[in-house]
Amino acid sequence: MALYSDKVMDHFRNPRNVGVIEDADGIGEVGNAKCGDIMKMYLKIEDDKVADVKFETFGCGSAIASSSMATELIKGKPLSEVSELTNKAVAEALDGLPDYKMHCSVLAEEAIQAALKDYYEKHPEKAQ
Amino acid sequence: MKIYADNAATTKMSRTAIDAMIPFMEEHFGNPSSLYSIGQKAREALEQCRNEVAEVIGANPREIYFTSGGSEADNQALLTAAEIGKKQGKRHIISTAFEHHAILHSLARLEKQGCEVTLLDVHEDGLVRPEELEAAIREDTCLVTVMFANNEIGTIQPIKEIGAICKKHGVLFHTDAVQAVGHVHIDVDELNVDMLSSSAHKFHGPKGTGFLYVRKGIPVTNLIEGGSQERGKRAGTENVAGIVAMTAALREAAARIDENAAHISAMRDRLIAGLSQIPHSALNGDAKRRLPGNVNFCFEGIEGESLLLLLDDKGISASSGSACTSGSLDPSHVLLAIGRVHDVAHGSLRLTLGEDITEEQVDYMIKSVGEVVEYLRSFSPVWRDLTAGKIPFIL
Numbered sequence: 001m002a003l004y005s006d007k008v009m010d011h012f013r014n015p016r017n018v019g020v021i022e023d024a025d026g027i028g029e030v031g032n033a034k035c036g037d038i039m040k041m042y043l044k045i046e047d048d049k050v051a052d053v054k055f056e057t058f059g060c061g062s063a064i065a066s067s068s069m070a071t072e073l074i075k076g077k078p079l080s081e082v083s084e085l086t087n088k089a090v091a092e093a094l095d096g097l098p099d100y101k102m103h104c105s106v107l108a109e110e111a112i113q114a115a116l117k118d119y120y121e122k123h124p125e126k127a128q
Numbered sequence: 129m130k131i132y133a134d135n136a137a138t139t140k141m142s143r144t145a146i147d148a149m150i151p152f153m154e155e156h157f158g159n160p161s162s163l164y165s166i167g168q169k170a171r172e173a174l175e176q177c178r179n180e181v182a183e184v185i186g187a188n189p190r191e192i193y194f195t196s197g198g199s200e201a202d203n204q205a206l207l208t209a210a211e212i213g214k215k216q217g218k219r220h221i222i223s224t225a226f227e228h229h230a231i232l233h234s235l236a237r238l239e240k241q242g243c244e245v246t247l248l249d250v251h252e253d254g255l256v257r258p259e260e261l262e263a264a265i266r267e268d269t270c271l272v273t274v275m276f277a278n279n280e281i282g283t284i285q286p287i288k289e290i291g292a293i294c295k296k297h298g299v300l301f302h303t304d305a306v307q308a309v310g311h312v313h314i315d316v317d318e319l320n321v322d323m324l325s326s327s328a329h330k331f332h333g334p335k336g337t338g339f340l341y342v343r344k345g346i347p348v349t350n351l352i353e354g355g356s357q358e359r360g361k362r363a364g365t366e367n368v369a370g371i372v373a374m375t376a377a378l379r380e381a382a383a384r385i386d387e388n389a390a391h392i393s394a395m396r397d398r399l400i401a402g403l404s405q406i407p408h409s410a411l412n413g414d415a416k417r418r419l420p421g422n423v424n425f426c427f428e429g430i431e432g433e434s435l436l437l438l439l440d441d442k443g444i445s446a447s448s449g450s451a452c453t454s455g456s457l458d459p460s461h462v463l464l465a466i467g468r469v470h471d472v473a474h475g476s477l478r479l480t481l482g483e484d485i486t487e488e489q490v491d492y493m494i495k496s497v498g499e500v501v502e503y504l505r506s507f508s509p510v511w512r513d514l515t516a517g518k519i520p521f522i523l
Contacts (some may be wrong), residue, residue: 003360012437013441014437015507018507019507020512022148029509033470033471033510034458034469034470034471035451035470036450036451036470036474037402037431037453038430038508038509038510039509040509055507056507056509056512057221057507057508057512058429058431058508058509058510059429059431059452060288060431060432060433060434060452061433061434061436061437061452063431063434063452064434076202080331101452
């Protein structure tokens with residue numbers, strides 16, 4: 001059996017939503033280079049929905065794939081749904097990750113939640 | 129283009145080795161301990177192999193013990209030295225911080241059993257300093273174990289100087305020569321090596337076979353009990369076909385050692401020169417005092433596993449010391465030992481060349497690595513911060 005599922009490899013080889021949003025409404029960065037994984041998420045919010053999302057990742061194949069999948073899962077979604085995104089949903093959408101790579105999906109969840117938090121801090125009127 | 133550039137991990141068996149082993153599976157399959165002719169035929173082959181292996185490293189055939197490979201040989205050598213030391217009340221062992229885990233984990237076990245271990249610094253160039261080794265020797269030092277050549281960064285240690293120091297102080301000297309045998313000249317007498325470990329699959333022999341050299345007069349401690357094989361020092365019916373194939377591979381490697389080294393090291397230097405052109409990259413380990421086929425680089429701002437996966441897509445098989453490829457959170461202990469910080473060690477790439485490497489393949493690797501590094505950097509937040517001046521470049 002290969003190390004990664006076909007879906008992980010697909011998202012790793014052809015990551016979706018790669019890049020930067022210059023005028024992002026929320027930015028979240030988690031992880032550190034010492035541990036070998038850093039994810040940065042940029043959110044553009046319109047009408048309480050994720051109008052656009054981009055990511056940058058320093059990390060292994062599953063870190064890049066998890067970032068990519070996480071952006072796909074939240075794009076166009078209302079913020080109420082985004083705030084409920086879990087690492088499990090990311091891993092499942094990728095048809096699973098090896099046990100010792102599950103932390104990559106956790107980082108993806110944390111990066112998105114960090115970006116959301118940043119948005120709410122900048123727009124306290126939107127916070128519940 | 130398909131390029132296998134992970135010869136330090138394992139090598140493809142040579143045609144000579146495969147051809148040599150087949151008759152010992154089909155016809156001469158007898159147990160070397162049996163007295164009938166097919167058993168004795170196997171016995172004869174086994175002893176002929178012992179003669180040939182011994183000759184390649186300048187040893188006596190009676191000093192060669194066939195094992196399941198390098199790790200077993202390392203384990204047995206350390207246990208042997210520790211047992212001798214114990215009897216003499218000597219419990220101190222000197223080694224290095226960047227040994228193979230077969231050594232480091234064996235040392236950890238010996239520490240639990242009362243031994244004291246000093247790990248020498250290997251400095252930024254990946255080389256042990258003989259004077260530091262001599263200074264570390266104590267009255268109760270029973271063993272010095274220093275690898276011949278490092279498996280990750282390929283640096284070749286000053287084995288002759290270390291051997292001379294050990295001889296002068298009457299301390300046993302073991303070297304894990306798994307990466308060196310068949311690739312560089314080795315003469316155990318000239319080097320004053322008392323014990324040496326080797327593994328067949330690193331020089332185009334089969335996996336699961338190797339040998340331990342132990343100088344005459346040193347009482348060997350058994351790792352495996354159960355029979356009189358290997359003069360009672362390593363039980364278990366001998367892997368005759370494997371040993372025959374290992375010997376054939378070693379004979380071939382030894383006969384071509386100079387021409388192979390000349391060709392491979394020229395290719396290595398071309399590859400090093402090419403990869404050095406990638407901005408913010410650095411070669412790991414001394415540029416010249418390294419194995420002919422070893423190239424090991426760190427690239428800042430990227431992570432090694434994704435680099436390997438994308439190189440695999442381009443037909444290149446390589447390896448990395450990143451944490452993600454090891455299944456642990458820490459990057460390679462070897463890269464940390466030569467002073468590479470975590471951030472940079474995660475972005476390492478090891479390319480280990482074989483005898484059939486061509487200039488065209490080297491140029492393809494230079495181009496491919498450059499493309500993949502550039503691509504990964506294009507969406508690396510670390511690279512963005514580095515280039516924006518938010519954090520300083522290390523390399």
